[in-house]
Amino acid sequence: MGITKNKKMLIKGAGKFMAKIPNRDELITIGTLNNMLLDIQLDMQDIEGGDSSVPLDALLRKKTIDITAQDAKFDLNLVRLVLGSKLREGVSGASYRLVTETVTVPGESPYQVLLTEAAATSPAIKAYEDVITGTDVTTGVTVTGNKAVFETALAGKKVVIVYPVALSGVQQDDDGFVWELEEKHVIQEVNGKCEAELVFGTSLYTTPEISVRTLTGNKLLKQLSNGTPTEEQYLVEGGKLIFNAALKDVAIYVNYKRNEVVDVLDISSRDLPLTVHLVHDGRFEQKDGSVQGYQTELYQCRVKSNFTIDAQRQQASTHSVTLTVIDPERFDNKLGTIKRYEVATASANN
Structure with a gap:
């Protein structure tokens, strides 16, 4: 007798969901599913003839497969799935951040202090005596890297220095605000x-x-x-x-x-929803101690319905999106697969 994995199982949760852009490495993962609905609709038309009140046959006019995922957490990638626009990550209106540091100038030469961080060359530093609202003494302070050098007149005094520090991995962009x-x-x-x-x-x-x-x-x-x-x-x-x-x-x-x-997702009048490859996976422990799983894979899908961010007072918001299967035009006419499997004990918690 051949091996079979298709024994009945209890589905006890929503599972995991992934959308992959075809021929690219980009993945959109909805990791905190509240609900997942797979809906297969068949549009059948009766074929009638003769004097019989019973149809002679039925004609399948259309097969519609929809998958709806509801996420408990807001994810900009989910919005991108709907809008189809490009996500720009790590952009800022300035390629630096300002650091305020208070130092005490040595009473004897050399009149210099090492700062906590290395200063960028632009914009120019500012320095004030005693407090940030004190006298401007910028002309008496020179900062190179993380070294601040002071004029003799500031010896022994407390100086507040405001200096820029370059942000690593950040791109300057007009939308970075x-x-x-x-x-x-x-x-x-x-x-x-x-x-x-x-x-x-x-x-x-x-x-x-x-x-x-x-x-x-x-x-x-x-x-x-x-x-x-x-x-x-x-x-x-x-x-x-x-x-x-x-x-x-x-x-x-x-x-x-x-x-x-910020990470920026543009809202454009010309972008179309992304066409994606979907995978939904659910694995659950059964009464007999085994971990049973099922996985649905749909080769090409596109967003079908509205995406709504429903923010309400004193209430957690969920976000859902519905995608419908479109024909990937494969030589074998497949739209996707549904698989049943049993998970080994060692990997059951992954």
């Missing part, structure tokens, strides 16, 4: 200036497009390029917003763009 929304501040007086220091002020985008409104009256304040701001204006000074003295202790909220290392 995120919006910071509704960041709340209370305008405070510091060294005679009424100001609010942005949380990500050291990484403002080239054109941050800052929007400032008062929290109580929802009054929009206008940005001033230079000069002294009025009660309805503000200045951008580094990573700080400078206001008129009349706005002291006023609560505001700020929206602005800042640099961030």
